[in-house]
Amino acid sequence: xxxxxxxxxxxxxxxxxxxxxxxxxxxxxxxxxxxxxxxxxxxxxxxxxxxxxxxxxxxxxxxxxxxxxxxxxxxxxxxxxxxxxxxxxxxxxxxxxxxxxxxxxxxxxxxxxxxxxxxxxxxxxxxxxxxxxxxxxxxxxxxxxxxxx
Numbered sequence: 001x002x003x004x005x006x007x008x009x010x011x012x013x014x015x016x017x018x019x020x021x022x023x024x025x026x027x028x029x030x031x032x033x034x035x036x037x038x039x040x041x042x043x044x045x046x047x048x049x050x051x052x053x054x055x056x057x058x059x060x061x062x063x064x065x066x067x068x069x070x071x072x073x074x075x076x077x078x079x080x081x082x083x084x085x086x087x088x089x090x091x092x093x094x095x096x097x098x099x100x101x102x103x104x105x106x107x108x109x110x111x112x113x114x115x116x117x118x119x120x121x122x123x124x125x126x127x128x129x130x131x132x133x134x135x136x137x138x139x140x141x142x143x144x145x146x147x148x149x
Contacts (some may be wrong), residue, residue: 001105004076008034012072022065025058027101029069037069038102043094045116054094054130059119063088063133066103067115071137074108078142081113084135094130096121103133113137 005011007034016022016029025047031038041047041062049055058132064083102118117133 001081003072003074004079005074007077008032009021010074011077012037015030015072016069019065021097027062028146032069032073034073035070035105035108036102037066037104038100039066039098040127041101043097043099043137051093052095054096054099054119055066055096056090056107057129059087059090059094059131062099062101063103063117063131064135066069066101067117067133067135068103070117070135071108071113071139072101072104072117074113075139076142080119080140080142082138082140084138085136086114087134088131089133090131091129094119094121096123096130098122099130103135108137111139113139123135125129 014031025042027040099121101119105113106116107114115135119130120127
């Protein structure tokens with residue numbers, strides 16, 4: 001996959017630095033490639049729901065984050081990406097110590113990028129899928145970005 005921005009890694013890192021919620025929950029990006037993002041989350045007590053599993057809302061957030069940054073990796077400098085649709089399928093309870101999330105652009109477009117993502121943990125060296133997501137990201141060119149709402 002080819003990015004419209006030759007400096008896409010710098011642009012994605014800039015966007016990552018501005019994502020306050022991602023930093024608040026402790027999610028860290030490990031890999032930035034054109035059309036693909038990977039990261040991890042060390043499972044902590046405040047990430048748990050009432051049965052001590054990874055909270056489903058946090059799972060949805062991680063899927064959205066990796067899809068969004070994967071989409072950002074393909075756009076021109078200054079363009080913005082916004083989630084316009086997201087679907088999450090929960091496969092198994094999140095009971096690992098470290099959760100890995102990766103997202104990729106399945107079909108890039110001029111106005112929309114269609115993304116996929118998944119969260120998993122490792123058990124006995126095997127990948128256990130916790131959740132998968134399908135996300136549609138709107139691409140707004142730098143010429144159409146408005147800060148006035």
